[in-house]
Amino acid sequence: MKKRSSVLTLFLSVIMMLSLLSACAGNGNNAPDATNSGNKGSSNSGSELKKDTITALLPPVSANYQARFTDMEKEFNALYPHLTLKIEPASWEDMTQKLDTQVNAGSPPDIAWVGSTGISKYAALNVLIDLNAALSDEVKADYDEVAMKYFQLGNSQYGLPAYLAIHSIGGNKQFLEKAGIDWKNVQQNGWTYDQFRDAISKGVVKNDKGETTQYGFVFATSGVTSKDYLGIMAKSAGLPDYFDKNLKFSYTSKNFLGLLEAIRQMIDDGSMPKELSSIDAGKRWNMFLTGQTMITGKGLASFENSARLNNEKIKANDGSAVADSIEAEYIALPTPTFNGADYIPTAVVDGYIALRGKKDPSEEHIKNIGLAINFLSSGSIAANYSNELFLSPITESARNAAVLEQYPRNEENVKADQIMMSKAVPARTDIPTDLAAEALKIETEVIVPKLQALLANEISPQKMYDAVKAAAIKSFGEDGIVVD
Structure with missing residues (x-):
């Protein structure tokens, strides 16, 4: 009987120790790592993190942008196995109407494409999410400062820029x-x-x-x-x-x-x-x-x-x-x-804004939106749509990424574009x-x-x-x- 009691005591001790270790491991250390750009996976395994889905409403930004949606969703899931990126395509003609309909219904996508001039409209509706806390200094430093400011109002960073044209x-x-x-x-x-x-x-x-x-x-x-x-x-x-x-x-x-x-x-x-x-x-x-x-x-x-x-x-x-x-x-x-x-x-600085519905999203979900919005606006994705649009990327990660196709350019046009860009005023x-x-x-x-x-x-x-x-x-x- 004494031997049996000792075994039970040892078993309970092991259970308590495992519970303690599990609690320590879950004390904020498994939150998605927002210091990663779209080209880097999280250092945590997906099985340890709560599954989540991020939705996005996006137009045909470049010739092949929407054709790559399925690959983009798969790549994001490979980087963050606990997360699913679900992209809904929209045409340029109905992009704003679709977004406004969803916003008015209280169920907007987590991420939507807008021109930076439209940010004030959605800010006035109180549906934007400030991503400052969800984006690390490393992520923010990847973006050119002038372009970043176009997605700011006051001290709030309501999204991330895709390009400057x-x-x-x-x-x-x-x-x-x-x-x-x-x-x-x-x-x-x-x-x-x-x-x-x-x-x-x-x-x-x-x-x-x-x-x-x-x-x-x-x-x-x-x-x-x-x-x-x-x-x-x-x-x-x-x-x-x-x-x-x-x-x-x-x-x-x-x-x-x-x-x-x-x-x-x-x-x-x-x-x-x-x-x-x-x-x-x-x-x-x-x-x-x-x-x-x-x-x-x-x-x-x-x-x-x-x-x-x-x-x-x-x-x-x-x-x-x-x-x-x-x-x-x-x-x-x-x-x-x-x-x-x-x-x-x-x-023209267009890009991605983060949106909330009738209910405030959890801090964890906002971090996940930050991961997805950074993924869409940097690295190889940004490199390829910028290349197709004949634009210089606005992130260092995109400038360093390979593109799928090279296009011939008129050098006089390149010089003219550079002159025009140099005269652009800050937001x-x-x-x-x-x-x-x-x-x-x-x-x-x-x-x-x-x-x-x-x-x-x-x-x-x-x-x-x-x-x-x-x-x-x-x-x-x-x-x-x-x-x-």
């Missing part, structure tokens, strides 16, 4: 040279609105009936691109942001009226189509490839590759090229400057969320619809300016707007 314009090399335009000089030194207006007038071609067969300039202004034209041009019109340094709404400046007059003037000159308000991104690019315009916008570095690929299809004569398209060499060009202002390019992190949200409301309810009316020649530049000014005074008061 410049919204420019682009010309058909053959047409530019036929019109006598020194495009290399423009790439190096830029051009004023008067110089640009003269250049695009020379790009207009009419047939024997007096019908325009080639425009000097076409810009997409319909659908998802409805606000791009005005916003991109405004950067170099003395209006780099909706607010000046004193946090006064800037679109009440006389510079705004001057820009509106120029936008209408280019249509009245005949250099742009009268039906500009109905031209969406697809039609704009089709017009460039079919030789219906000398210069197109908005432009991105990747358009050089898109034009090159279509040229190869034309040469192959396999029927896969855009119908009625011609061989066109894409030349990257800066937007013109207006009102005597300095050239400030529109730096404004000093604009309060409530002001940013109010400006976005004015943009949605007044600026965009009035711009469409202006392009359709339904209202004058002065009437659009007056409407925007009235809305700004209503939102910010007489003392909250720029008066010059």
Whole structure:
């Protein structure tokens, strides 16, 4: 009986020791290691960690991005066996609508793709997650500082950037040279609105009936691109942001009226189509490839590759090229400057935000979102979509990663892109969320619809300016707007 009691005592002692060791091992040491980038696995085995699923809603960022979703999910699970990454694809056209529907329903994805300018919108809805505590200093140091700031509001890091690009314009090399335009000089030194207006007038071609067969300039202004034209041009019109340094709404400046007059003037000159308000991104690019315009916008570095690929299809004569398209060499060009202002390019920083639903996520789930969002925006994934977009990666891990395919580049375009990038201004992190949200409301309810009316020649530049000014005074008061 005594021997049996001793054995029982020993057994209970062993159980207590194992429980103690298990408790020590689980005292926060098995949390996902957020110091790892997307290229490194956790040092903990997946069986020791609580299983979790992270969801993401993502558009076709580059040509092959969505095609790699299955591989991306598998790679993430291999890095973190306790985690599952579930990616839902969306088109560019319905990305925002899908996200907003899910946000309004209280069940958004953990991760979603947005342009950095939309962060204030979701911050105002109180659905963003601050990832500062979930991202280590090592992870943060992997990203270029300028790009990182675009996903900050105040001291909060609401996501991670995917890339930094410049919204420019682009010309058909053959047409530019036929019109006598020194495009290399423009790439190096830029051009004023008067110089640009003269250049695009020379790009207009009419047939024997007096019908325009080639425009000097076409810009997409319909659908998802409805606000791009005005916003991109405004950067170099003395209006780099909706607010000046004193946090006064800037679109009440006389510079705004001057820009509106120029936008209408280019249509009245005949250099742009009268039906500009109905031209969406697809039609704009089709017009460039079919030789219906000398210069197109908005432009991105990747358009050089898109034009090159279509040229190869034309040469192959396999029927896969855009119908009625011609061989066109894409030349990257800066937007013109207006009102005597300095050239400030529109730096586009898109990326991934972290979202919460009706219930606050656990600290563990936020850490897992941090792992997934870092995985998607760095390393080989970022290297490949940046490469396809002809962009320089914004993380050191992506710059050091191998890419699946190399593409030929026009060296003059590379130089032009570098000049434009060098003139990009840092993100404004000093604009309060409530002001940013109010400006976005004015943009949605007044600026965009009035711009469409202006392009359709339904209202004058002065009437659009007056409407925007009235809305700004209503939102910010007489003392909250720029008066010059």
